[in-house]
Amino acid sequence: MKNLIFVALAALSLTACSENETDSNVSSFSMQSASADYASQCSKPVQTVSGNINATNNHWTAGTIWEIDGIVNVQSGITLTIDAGTYIKAKPRTDNTATGVLVVQKGGTLNANGTATAPVVFTSYKLLDCNAATTAAPGDFGGIVILGDAPTNQPTTTTIEGLSGALYTYGGANAAHNGGSLTYVRIEFAGYDLLAPNSGNEINGLTLGGVGSGTVLNHIQVSYGKDDSFEFFGGTVNASNLVSFAADDDNFDFDNGYVGTITCALALADFNSTHSQSGGNPDSNGIELDNNSTGSTVTPITNPVINNLTIVGARNSAQGALYENAIHVRRNGKLTLNDAITTGYTVGILNETVSGAAVNPADLSFTNVSAHGFTFATASKIGSTTAALTISGVTATSTTSPATAWGMTQPFFNVTSTPWNVTPRNCGDFKGTWTNYSF
Template structure:
């Protein structure tokens, strides 16, 4: 019996936009807690009317292609001052959001039309959790709409996605933090007592309430907002092809809801092919935990694109960052090519990386923030933000990066209070200054004695296009013949894709077909063809597909459950001309035991 097969970027859209040819079916979520085994189906549009918690022991399964809409806090939506519509996985709860590129799961504002089904999925009105009827007046999301009224201009339209788990977290605001590590495992030696805090960031030992969800802000949340414990193998679910857009909420200083927030999330949580876009605060913020991620995209984020702290640890691969600029104009559109008129509060496209250690700062507490990022592509804002900001005992290693339109490339802030010393190492990085910076801005790495760099300022752009507000002008694929294509960097650890060129998207524009960037028409009109995969072979599976060219690298991955995927061929991509036939010698056909394969170009 031959196993089933699955190809990445090759799943047929089981149900398309015609599903909402008439009026969509709306389900307004009003209960604060979601309990039991719940399934949200793609034939409905779900409206989040406050902060909702998937509680301990519960699982929320979200079908591919499902649209989830949140509302603003206060009188403009929820009628609760500090509760915009948001979705939270509490500790010991799970969300299974296993989308596909043809059927992504979209979490967005109440009136964003760029979803499966389009404008038919926007409600005319809804009744919030307080029983009040609200009328929806759709805004203009066209990419060439007027300044201040277009798809580039909005944020803070709802809350965000928060994922909480039981992994170790370096958050010690009372008492003496643990610094002893006799067994050299990077974790504090036992006994290591955990004490629930009494309020947001005011107490606790090793765990805390996540930003925005403490009892002082949401009195009815109880302990659902807690994160952190002593299980680095924790599992909070699956997040694949999830687009989180137009959200974020600032409650106060250092107290915000980001686009995607994790707290103490364990390494058995799966997160890949997820985008955070047009958020008022951070795109991704990881508070402690051990999650390993791949294929993440932070687009047009007003604060930090990626913020990692409190002992976050893991190996990350294939990240992309695109920043906007409040003063830049659009180009190439048929309508308005003025500035976007993006709304902002206290930040305007801030740091691209902000990484620090334990709370409180500089106390040497375990576990240390220890992050390795491989294959990063970054298009800067052309402003004064620092691409890499490392501080307070963080240990950060960036390998194989390509950058364009950059300002300060690295800033390490270390004080005499640092217990172990901040480490910021940046290797095999190629960066290019696109000409939008003033002469007073620094275009070079700022290093400390603890930092090592291997970075080259190039004389030509490394990307095929870095016009972040230009119609068809944003092409994160590496340009032909550039230095970043040279395969001379460090290979990542086993289990990741074994490539050592600089940057992420070599020949494949991974955002095409599902990202908000594609809807806003900034991506190129053409892309490398999706491989159509067939399986054969009597004993070992033979994976066959047609190559787009001799120089195109293809990754083949397999799964037994379509939850986690592992690169085959020891992670080394395959190349060839015409039909490629690859035999997976590590797998033998077994009757009744399925194996799934996916193939994608780099």
């Protein structure tokens, strides 16, 4: 549903808040500032960009809607600057090829820096057509891919998932690689599958391949994606204030030797969204983490450090059955987790081994973690057997239905009787004017 709040420019008023609660998918924090309203943007002129960024199209301003035709490349040595308040959409295609995909190749730079009241928004073309009757869908926008030469545990000739060809390789020896800056950015209704649904070769909302610590990522929200919201393929980049809302597949995916730090992140489910499956079974995780696709012990070992994490699924077990694990660590990956809450998934935290090997407690370094799961709060999977597992550093567990709120005011998005609110875990301005939880 489009959030046509131009009828009340005082979008942050309590009146607007109350009116927005009438729709079943609308939370009390769906209101936006006037600068972040689709209806106020849709009549702007449209500038289509295709091929490679160059000196004539390397500055995207807020007075224009920018339309990405196919795959647009920011090549080595080129910088693309996107101003605060700018809206970007995909040019629709009928030939089943990727469109609305912005790729920053090795050596390229993307500076997309919004503000709390004027974010940079990559979104569905259907929200910018000035027609309230059209409905956005996952896949309406392609996605953003940033590639760098920071270390991974794959060959530097490896092509990033979702694309094909030598132009789209990632990885190297430059841990301090700088791919630019993304701040106060929303990516909505993204995703593209190169081969077929759930092929394992998809474009995510934000894909990061070999991105280094010189890159700035903060206040980024990915909503209603067709695949993962955020995927980190190796690299050393740090990120803060991340929101994944209503992902079809995983909210946060780490593999191929990623070793950066994530500070203050929220994964929030909307059980009315689409849901990924594998073999007919739910396949959506809050976090999915592998060392690599084969589960080898090649280094660097995937081991993100995540500080202050909140993963919220569905409130009851029937809705929770649409999802798999809040946190799934497998294939010889490792996870360092400090101050985290998971709730509303079938399994809270699952540690899965390779080839029937025993669980290694050293793979998980947890401090002050609370875990809820409708079936298991914390578990191991060895071969085909899943069983309860005690994990050091998990200080509280629950398997109740309704799911445990863990002290949050009302964290479940689809409970219409009480406004959504993750307080006191709102470390990343998750309810700020830059976010949007209803469309």
